[in-house]
Amino acid sequence: MLRLFRKRHVSQENLSEYLDNRLSNEDGRKIEMHLSACGECREDFESLRSTVELVQRTPLVKPRRSFVLAKAPAAAPQRTGIPTWAAGLATSAALAAFLVILSSDLSGVLTTEGTSPRSTVPEAATSIGEPTATASSPQEGEPESAPSLMQAEAADGGEGEAADLTTAAETPASTEEEKAKQELTTDDLASITSAEPFGESEGGTPAYWRIAEGMLAALTLVLAGGLIWLWRRAPGRATS
Amino acid sequence: MVSLPAPNPKAFMTQTHSITHSLLPVFDKSGQEYCFNCAVEEHQTRAYNLASYMLGDWALAEDATQEAFLSAFRAFKGFRGQNLAAWLMRIVANTCRDMLRAKKSRPSQPLDSLPSDPEDPVASSTASPESQTLSSELREAIHKGLDTLAEDQRLAIVLIDIEGFSYEEASQTMDTSLGTVKSRLSRGRAALRDYLRTQRELLPPSFRQER
Numbered sequence: 001m002l003r004l005f006r007k008r009h010v011s012q013e014n015l016s017e018y019l020d021n022r023l024s025n026e027d028g029r030k031i032e033m034h035l036s037a038c039g040e041c042r043e044d045f046e047s048l049r050s051t052v053e054l055v056q057r058t059p060l061v062k063p064r065r066s067f068v069l070a071k072a073p074a075a076a077p078q079r080t081g082i083p084t085w086a087a088g089l090a091t092s093a094a095l096a097a098f099l100v101i102l103s104s105d106l107s108g109v110l111t112t113e114g115t116s117p118r119s120t121v122p123e124a125a126t127s128i129g130e131p132t133a134t135a136s137s138p139q140e141g142e143p144e145s146a147p148s149l150m151q152a153e154a155a156d157g158g159e160g161e162a163a164d165l166t167t168a169a170e171t172p173a174s175t176e177e178e179k180a181k182q183e184l185t186t187d188d189l190a191s192i193t194s195a196e197p198f199g200e201s202e203g204g205t206p207a208y209w210r211i212a213e214g215m216l217a218a219l220t221l222v223l224a225g226g227l228i229w230l231w232r233r234a235p236g237r238a239t240s
Numbered sequence: 241m242v243s244l245p246a247p248n249p250k251a252f253m254t255q256t257h258s259i260t261h262s263l264l265p266v267f268d269k270s271g272q273e274y275c276f277n278c279a280v281e282e283h284q285t286r287a288y289n290l291a292s293y294m295l296g297d298w299a300l301a302e303d304a305t306q307e308a309f310l311s312a313f314r315a316f317k318g319f320r321g322q323n324l325a326a327w328l329m330r331i332v333a334n335t336c337r338d339m340l341r342a343k344k345s346r347p348s349q350p351l352d353s354l355p356s357d358p359e360d361p362v363a364s365s366t367a368s369p370e371s372q373t374l375s376s377e378l379r380e381a382i383h384k385g386l387d388t389l390a391e392d393q394r395l396a397i398v399l400i401d402i403e404g405f406s407y408e409e410a411s412q413t414m415d416t417s418l419g420t421v422k423s424r425l426s427r428g429r430a431a432l433r434d435y436l437r438t439q440r441e442l443l444p445p446s447f448r449q450e451r
Contacts, residue, residue, distance in 0.1 A: 016426035020400075022407065051433040054443070055401040058382045063288040063302070067309050068277045 010034055010041050015048055084230050091223035098216035101209065276316050279324055280309055286325070286403050287332045293398045294336035296387055300343075308335040326405070326412035333395055333413060340391070381443055385435040393428030400425055 010018070010031055017023050018031045035042045287308060292301035308331045321327050386394050392414070399405040399413055400421075411421045436443060 011426075012430045013422055013426040016429055017422060020407075022422075047433055047437070048429055051436055052401055052429060054378065054436070055382055055397060055429075055432065058378050058402055060285050060289045060402070061292065061379075063284055063305070065302070066281070067284045067287070067305055068280050069273065069309065069313055 009038065010045075012044075012048075015041075015045050019045070019049055019052060082226075082230065084227070087223065087227045087230055091220065091227050094216055094220045094223055098213065098220050101213050101216060105209065105213065272317055273313075276313050279328065283325055283328050284309075287328060290329055290332050290395075290398055290403065291336050293383070293386055293394065293402070294333065294391070295339060295343075296383070300339060304335045304339050305332065308332040311335065321412075323409060323412055326409045329399065329403075329405075329413045330415060337391070377443075381436060381439060382432075384439065385432045388435050389428050389431055393424050393431065396421055396424040397428045397432065401429075 014023070014027070014031060018028060021028075023031065035045055284305065288301055288305045291304040291308070292298055295301050295304060308328070312328055312331045315331075319327060386397065389397070395414060396410060399410040400407065405413065407418055407421055407425075410425075411418045414421060414424075
């Protein structure tokens, strides 16, 4: 057996594994026996061990700088500059304003500027006995609420002429009822031309309230969309 | 599908890395980034040294390490392996191979002439005073010897003998069989020994006396 080991030298791969204690006990014992008997392999092994020890003593060089990644991805959400709570607040405010205006519109608050003249509108309409054909009937109390504007318009002198033209065109009859209606529409038209530069819509609501309603509704939708977008792309929402 | 809240990765970093990595898909983006940077801090010295031995140039090694970590971060979320070190070193080695192919020629500036941190050039805290005093001539001799080796043999020696990887970890890093790792390591060691025998004047006296 010993002769067999003397005849066959240990391969470099086995020597390398033996050096690293990677061989099984049996194979390691065989190589030990061979090394004790073979001077050539022993010298080979010793030089290999010295080389490996030398390499293993080579120190690792500390890098001159850190390779830790910068926080660039984390800074990305801050580029929008709009915190989610601020977007939510803006959306809520726009929605609340929209709902206030919408409910006011539906309940008829916006049809008159003051509270006291509102009661006179149905009374006037019922006393007339027929539905007011003109769109301006609910605004009969307007001259009280906007006198300064009336004065300002009166300076131009165009408002009176417009009222005359309107009454002439709309009320050809000469009954008392028609006269009452004429007075009503004349007063209303005067108030509209003085206080409502945009005119009135059919429901009696000033047009700029309609425009404000529409704009607030659109703003609410846009802000809500933006809020949902911000909420979905928030880092905390990413689940995998 | 129930989505659970993302856990805080800091709570898991005191455990072993295998626990952290098994939970990696659960973490959100910032949590994964935190885990990755912890891994970078732990392995950057190994990665940098591997790149320097592979490329033979400190400046190129810095670039390769940075590039490798960026590549690793992009793929980090999908990492499902058990050994993060082997995975990272594989990316570093592949990056170095790509850079070597692009570079075509061997390093224009020798490693030993490049500056290292004068206050703490040795990262290993276990280095003895003897190894500290021998470090410069050791590195010079080893680097020159490793430069003469084939790329695969050099990688095996750097991983196992210098960076302390096991055969199995080196096998994962080199993406090859265990037998191939043993073969490359033994042939590399023998070739390095043969080179060092011709460069005795570069070696420390203790090594020369053993001849």
